[in-house]
Amino acid sequence: MKNILKEVLEESKKYTEEGNVASYIPELKKANRDDVGICIIDRYNNIYTEGNYSTKFTIQSISKVIVLAMALMDNDWSYVFSKVGMEPSGDPFNSIMKLETNDTKRPNNPMINAGAIVTTSLIKGDSAEEKEARMLNFFRKLAKNDSLQINYDVYKSEKLTGDRNRAMAYLLKNDGFITGDVEEVLDLYFKQCSIEVDTVDLARIGINLASYGVDIETGERLIRKDISRMVKTFMVTCGMYDASGEFAIRTGIPAKSGVGGGIVASVPNTMGIGVYGPALDKKGNSVAGIKILEDLSNRLELNIF
């Protein structure tokens, strides 16, 4: 396995030049375009790492997966899905248009920004502080890493430049899909995007989803089985922005990417994978990350279809 990882990582490095580091906020621009890292945790808790596996980056849209799980734990299914849909959108992740043209005006799914703003608003707590604490705690539990922290520089930048998300949130408020204070919801949304992780954290999250929500070491149930499945389903249908379909065709692995350069992948009953490569393609997915997951899928027969 170690050799495979080395080869796969080496091969993927050839592609980093084709991508660009996210630049919409200064903090993300600081990432090193050529970095590539990977961590695999299998169902027997074997951990394999390679390259810049321990480099820290912000989780960004990968948080949508975890917040969805939390919204589904905190609320009835039917309530959650009255506020956000289950369908791929066919549009870019930050599209506003569908909020107007959809019959229901609901966000299409929880993997686009508008949908994730909704799931964020569904996290329970008596105060903003409690919601943030519960959220961060859940991320730490899933990643088995109590040192996970919000990167406050990134958070502040996101907040400052987040007018497009702000526009969506006010539209969602107007149409009754979120309630309460818009800026408070956005604050929690920007915070969750700004949590710092490395590939080991992502691989751990991946294996916890792959094992249907049970911690493979302790046997503790972290997430209900049905919710762990739902989350992986959304990863396949909408996890890679508007390249989700192609990624599913090429790899057949449930995965979710973020513009920080990370991708979490979760092969049911088999393994969790965390990859990092901040050079992004035009859709916002890690160039090297996609290459690595394609190669691994082929070599290790990870395709679930």
Place this chain on the structure above:
Amino acid sequence: MKNILKEVLEESKKYTEEGNVASYIPELKKANRDDVGICIIDRYNNIYTEGNYSTKFTIQSISKVIVLAMALMDNDWSYVFSKVGMEPSGDPFNSIMKLETNDTKRPNNPMINAGAIVTTSLIKGDSAEEKEARMLNFFRKLAKNDSLQINYDVYKSEKLTGDRNRAMAYLLKNDGFITGDVEEVLDLYFKQCSIEVDTVDLARIGINLASYGVDIETGERLIRKDISRMVKTFMVTCGMYDASGEFAIRTGIPAKSGVGGGIVASVPNTMGIGVYGPALDKKGNSVAGIKILEDLSNRLELNIF
């Protein structure tokens, strides 16, 4: 298993009243709204049937799956996917809009009408007759049923009322996604939709896809492994019209429906399922069929995620 099928079918019958038989052409209106049938073929070639399992109906959009496989066998991947995309569309199956608003103007995927018109145009043959013969032959082979025939009454009706598909086809021609004679392409498209099958045929198609393209009786390879996977992936991301996301969440089974009332489902490495129930919901999917697949997924743990 027999008991499970009985119960599941009985339960599903309660829902047929909520749906309506397709009515856009007179032939489809003749179906009996309360009919429900099911056939399962597992990887050991055990065959289980129940209800109206042998009632004949036209395959309609389920043909898109088979024609996609054929287009991928007849052409290079890269060529096929230069003419039709891999992404869910988030729009109804007969939407034209995306052909204009997409950057590429390509149909989003081969499971919507526009995309299936493209894949149909990619079937090889020296003449219209040869293309039709090759197509019908491939359907027969996948269904292991040499008596499959086109229902010419349905075909003629489809052709007569097919102006919306005709509009799409001319737009696709205009934008260079299909070549040759538009009416000839449409003719083959309407014919493939009009092939008559029963649930046993569908279950057989399903198990052939589930076994990665190998005939489980004879060991003959009917479809390349990678193509069988691709096809199942499209079934998950776009198989159930604009309810594909919800269906994937609820069942986790690759499936494709048609307005004739059929659904083919293919559980990788496990089983093929054919269901029939002509009462359709608003999205065009069999009401009873969806209910049956949900129940089976839960009882038999068929969810792949």
Place this chain on the structure above:
Amino acid sequence: MKNILKEVLEESKKYTEEGNVASYIPELKKANRDDVGICIIDRYNNIYTEGNYSTKFTIQSISKVIVLAMALMDNDWSYVFSKVGMEPSGDPFNSIMKLETNDTKRPNNPMINAGAIVTTSLIKGDSAEEKEARMLNFFRKLAKNDSLQINYDVYKSEKLTGDRNRAMAYLLKNDGFITGDVEEVLDLYFKQCSIEVDTVDLARIGINLASYGVDIETGERLIRKDISRMVKTFMVTCGMYDASGEFAIRTGIPAKSGVGGGIVASVPNTMGIGVYGPALDKKGNSVAGIKILEDLSNRLELNIF
């Protein structure tokens, strides 16, 4: 003329039942659905009134016309039209979609909400207070009525329920079409919509535009000639929401409506007309007001085409 007004008004009253008073804020609901009023001021300064001509109502979207004139007086043409377009949109007045699908992402024109938020942001002033004072002063001058005031109950309600406009404004900020503090721009926008007028005020505004910006009593130039023409052109192409085309066909008169029930009409070189009738059709235009302007156009040959 007096008799014509009587007849026209009487006739129009039959149609008020077909409409409904705006209800998105409580204050507007208080209007009396059957009220109809009219005032005409011709180029010789003859003033004719009938019905509820002196009933007060909020000016609402009619303010867009005046704020456009002001933006064009405060800034270069080219600058204004780099921030807002000149084309009819074919979409409802509060549509957000075009801000995403337009090549330029600019609001289509200054008569839809998004465009008016832009022109509002272009009003000059060293402080929010100064901008408000300049704005109110300009309204008073054009209406020749120093007692015009903001209705603060309406303003507060607009502000409280204005999340859709807020969404637009943040999107405009994000895309660089407005600068500065979004809430400050919106505050001025909500205020201008809440100015209280009667039909005499509107008729005066109408004649001032009809006389190419010159006060017909004093000869004072209030607006540049070219700006007065531009404003009337926008009234024809986009003045009556997404019923502008039909209204132009039926009357041939430049006009602008508001959901408060008012319509200002300006027949070049001929007359200004103010009408009031709070019962609105589905597009948001005064039912009786449209009827009156159609009748007057026919009887007095006011059609400019």
Place this chain on the structure above:
Amino acid sequence: MKNILKEVLEESKKYTEEGNVASYIPELKKANRDDVGICIIDRYNNIYTEGNYSTKFTIQSISKVIVLAMALMDNDWSYVFSKVGMEPSGDPFNSIMKLETNDTKRPNNPMINAGAIVTTSLIKGDSAEEKEARMLNFFRKLAKNDSLQINYDVYKSEKLTGDRNRAMAYLLKNDGFITGDVEEVLDLYFKQCSIEVDTVDLARIGINLASYGVDIETGERLIRKDISRMVKTFMVTCGMYDASGEFAIRTGIPAKSGVGGGIVASVPNTMGIGVYGPALDKKGNSVAGIKILEDLSNRLELNIF
């Protein structure tokens, strides 16, 4: 006047380099990019010409104005406008999208291709030949030129490459906005676009509309007054493709352009203007033609607003 025309034409010639001759069919490419011609006919039947005023070109979209008048003469208003709308679309002339997203699915107006296909289908006649003869005759009458002919090379090219219009027509058929044989309707549509005219013909059409449908020489009524007004209204709101709003702002003159390089302008009660300049801007309007009409509007105070 002669001097003004000379100067205006000379000035406009500077801009021809900014445009390009239409190239979607070979015949149009043959036009000389630097040609500019103009003809004015005033209400006293004075005729002024300059430059390439007698060069022949195909009328193209300008025909939409005449066919609209004919449809309104052959049918009830209410019937015509149940099949085609009265609103500007905010979209390119050959857009299909709105046929799907509009509530009514009707073409927005008769000046876009889809709308003109509808008005074409409303021309009365017992046979295709009679319809064509009636149509050509009406064009000749309005242009006072019995030698007007269809350019059959252009017609054949249009027909051959007209798949986008064909797509629209089938969609219109599908949705019930046109009836009868689609290819027959399209044939008449392609023929009307291919009628050859010069600027004198256009100026004559313009003055006939400007005089409210009465031949200024003979006093013969060619078009009903109300129809002549309606037609001019559509010219203002939708006559210059998706640059109609800007053109109205800049000139205030009802006008209709065609990709053959012609523009017909009709100043109510004042004059008809024909201009020719085959170099087109990106929206499909004659670069020199727009410049000329802007200059003339300013110099002769032709702005109707």
